[in-house]
Each structure stands twice: as C-alpha cells, then as structure tokens.
Amino acid sequence: MxxxxxxxxxxxxxxxxxxxxxxxxxxxxxxxxxxxxxxxxxxxxxxxxxxxxxxxxxxxxxxxxxxxxxxxxxxxxxxxxxxxxxxxxxxxxxxxxxxxxxxxxxxxxxxxxxxxxxxxxxxxxxxxxxxxxxxxxxxxxxxxxxxxxxxxxxxxxxxxxxxxxxxxxxxxxxxPILREENGLARSSRNERLNTFEREEASFIYKTLLKVNELFGTKSAEYIQNWVEGQFKNHQVLKLEYFEIANTQTLEKINRKRKGNTYRAFIAAYVGEVRLIDNIALNNEE
Missing domain, CATH: 3.40.50.620 (HUPs)
Structure with a gap:
C-alpha cells in the first residue's frame, strides 16, 4: 500500500x-x-x-x-x-x-x-x-x-x-446507500451518537419507507404534512427539512408527472448531530 x-x-x-x-x-x-x-x-x-x-x-x-x-x-x-x-x-x-x-x-x-x-x-x-x-x-x-x-x-x-x-x-x-441493521444510513457522524440515539435515529429511514408507500396514493402536500407531524411528535429527533424532489433538477414537487423520477430527502438533528438520508420513490401512476 x-x-x-x-x-x-x-x-x-x-x-x-x-x-x-x-x-x-x-x-x-x-x-x-x-x-x-x-x-x-x-x-x-x-x-x-x-x-x-x-x-x-x-x-x-x-x-x-x-x-x-x-x-x-x-x-x-x-x-x-x-x-x-x-x-x-x-x-x-x-x-x-x-x-x-x-x-x-x-x-x-x-x-x-x-x-x-x-x-x-x-x-x-x-x-x-x-x-x-x-x-x-x-x-x-x-x-x-x-x-x-x-x-x-x-x-x-x-x-x-x-x-x-x-x-x-x-x-x-x-x-447505493449502505445501512446499519436498523436501517440508519451509514455515516461518519453516526459515531457521535450514543447507543440510544443511534437506535432512535433509525426513525429517519422508517419514515422514508412509509413515504415511499404513501407516494403511490397520496399527494405531495399530504405526505409533507404527515412527515412534519411524525417528527413534531418525536421525543429525540428534530426535523430540519423534508422534501420530495425531481431526481434530475432537485426541484420540489408540486404534483407527480409521468416520465419523471422522484426522491424523498430528510435532514434531521439527533441532539447536536445532523443526519441526512434519502430514498428513491415509486413513480408508477
């Protein structure tokens, strides 16, 4: 070497x-x-x-x-x-x-x-x-x-x-994103989390999985409000932003359009540690 x-x-x-x-x-x-x-x-x-x-x-x-x-x-x-x-x-x-x-x-x-x-x-x-x-x-x-x-x-x-x-x-x-066993995206910042915080942070990926499920039937506005509500009720995580955006332009979605692909993005704080994650969304209508 x-x-x-x-x-x-x-x-x-x-x-x-x-x-x-x-x-x-x-x-x-x-x-x-x-x-x-x-x-x-x-x-x-x-x-x-x-x-x-x-x-x-x-x-x-x-x-x-x-x-x-x-x-x-x-x-x-x-x-x-x-x-x-x-x-x-x-x-x-x-x-x-x-x-x-x-x-x-x-x-x-x-x-x-x-x-x-x-x-x-x-x-x-x-x-x-x-x-x-x-x-x-x-x-x-x-x-x-x-x-x-x-x-x-x-x-x-x-x-x-x-x-x-x-x-x-x-x-x-x-x-592709590599994840820990609980779904948390692997990141150098994870090392700053204690055991409890690391487990709680898996909530980010669980939320993204649910977003992918909702994306098939619900509007972007509905999903936005749902995610914000989920984080508002969480005792440990604080949401900085959640967005569903066009994969190519990264512009925030207003409504789904055929031929476009989308991803959902989250940034959240666990204490002082800032974590980000995202997921590709099913675009079949």
Whole structure:
C-alpha cells in the first residue's frame, strides 16, 4: 500500500499507471471511514485497475467552524481498514496547503440551481466548497472514474453537473446507500451518537419507507404534512427539512408527472448531530 502526501508524487505514479493502460478509480472521502466507504472502494475495485482513496477534511465546505472542529479524524485506523480491504490501494492524504496553496478558499460555482435547495439552502457556501475540492482532486489525480455514495444524493448530482460544466473527462459512478441493521444510513457522524440515539435515529429511514408507500396514493402536500407531524411528535429527533424532489433538477414537487423520477430527502438533528438520508420513490401512476 502506498500513501501519498504530495500531489507531484501521486501525479507521477498515476502517469506511470496510465502508461500501462490501467484504469484509475478515485474514491474521495473525508476519512473516519466506515463500511459505507468500503462499499464504494469495493465497487471501484471491481471496475478499475488502480484505486485511489483521498482522505482530506475539506475546510471550505463547512459553514459551521464547530462542525469542522468536531469532524472525526482517524487516519491510522482508516489506513488499517483500507489495507485490509486491498493492500494494493493507493491513499492520498494531502494537507490543506498542498491542495489550496496559501489561499484556502472556495471557488464560486453555478450548478443551475442544484446548489440552492435542501443542503445548499441550509448550509451556506457548502457546495462551492464541494465543487472546489472535487475539481482539484480530479485535476491532480485525473481518474477515469470517481465513486460517490447516494446517501449524499444532492452532492452526487452536483458533481455530475460539475463534469458537465467543466468537461473534465471523469465518469461519475453513483453507489447505493449502505445501512446499519436498523436501517440508519451509514455515516461518519453516526459515531457521535450514543447507543440510544443511534437506535432512535433509525426513525429517519422508517419514515422514508412509509413515504415511499404513501407516494403511490397520496399527494405531495399530504405526505409533507404527515412527515412534519411524525417528527413534531418525536421525543429525540428534530426535523430540519423534508422534501420530495425531481431526481434530475432537485426541484420540489408540486404534483407527480409521468416520465419523471422522484426522491424523498430528510435532514434531521439527533441532539447536536445532523443526519441526512434519502430514498428513491415509486413513480408508477
């Protein structure tokens, strides 16, 4: 296993691998790795000859400095897990200065409105930070494919839009959400929950399953009111937003239309820990 801290050394290694006709895959992460990340790595290994995992807690995508400070950093454990997964993996662990230089700031992006709803509405500047770091990683590593989880579905669509806008020759691969036994979507933030909170947080996925069931017969307005009522009565979870949106545009639904696909999105707090989840909805009418 090779661990790269300097982008020049990684670039040289990638160039050599490409000269041998190897397909390069990238799994961008912020560390604190769990089975969800490893499922992305597994898919990348199936589709690529050489897989690179970047581990970098990106400061420009945090609108809350306290959230950046509290974000778990477990590099030694991350490397151990990745070595178990495949000892031939490459790991890229740059410093902020290595990627950003002296000016650690985000570029400004126009993602055609994808960045203005849901997470973008509640986390100021978040997707400018995401776009900046993803673009820089793509420019440094020049992968053929990059793998992103559908748990952060809005991010996935924004990365796809980034490719459309920049023309970078990277295929974006969306990977299914991996869940804990109780249905909670796997996330690094789950480690900040105690046992009781972790079990209570399964309510998010249970709600989404019921939403999928209701979507076949009930209006979007009915479902919106139902979800808000469910969370209002919950003793532990506090709803930040619930939306049913068009899969492609992420625009909030007014009424179902044939030929369109939809997903339901939830962001909620368990104490101070913010969790997100989503589910694809049955669109048969």
């Amino acid at each position: 090779q661990v790269f801290k300097e982008k020049t050394l990684l670039k040289a290694a990638v160039k050599a691998a490409k000269s041998n006709a190897k397909i390069i895959g990238l799994v961008p992460t912020m560390g604190a790795l769990h089975q969800g990340h490893l499922s992305l790595v597994k898919q990348a290994l199936q589709e690529c000859d050489q897989v690179i995992i970047s581990i970098f807690v990106n400061p420009t995508q945090f609108d809350n400095p306290a959230d950046l400070e509290k974000y778990p950093r477990t590099l030694e454990e991350d490397i151990r897990l990745l070595k178990q997964a495949d000892p031939e993996l490459w790991i890229f662990t740059p410093t902020a200065k290595e990627l950003y230089g002296e000016n650690i700031s985000a570029e400004q992006f126009n993602f055609d409105g994808l960045e203005q709803v849901m997470e973008g509405k509640h986390r100021n500047g978040h997707f400018d930070g995401v776009g900046t770091i993803v673009k820089r990683l793509f420019e440094v590593i020049t992968p053929h494919k990059a793998f992103f989880g559908e748990k952060d579905f809005q991010q996935l669509q924004i990365v796809r839009k980034l490719i459309d806008k920049t023309g970078l020759p990277v295929e974006i691969v969306g990977c």
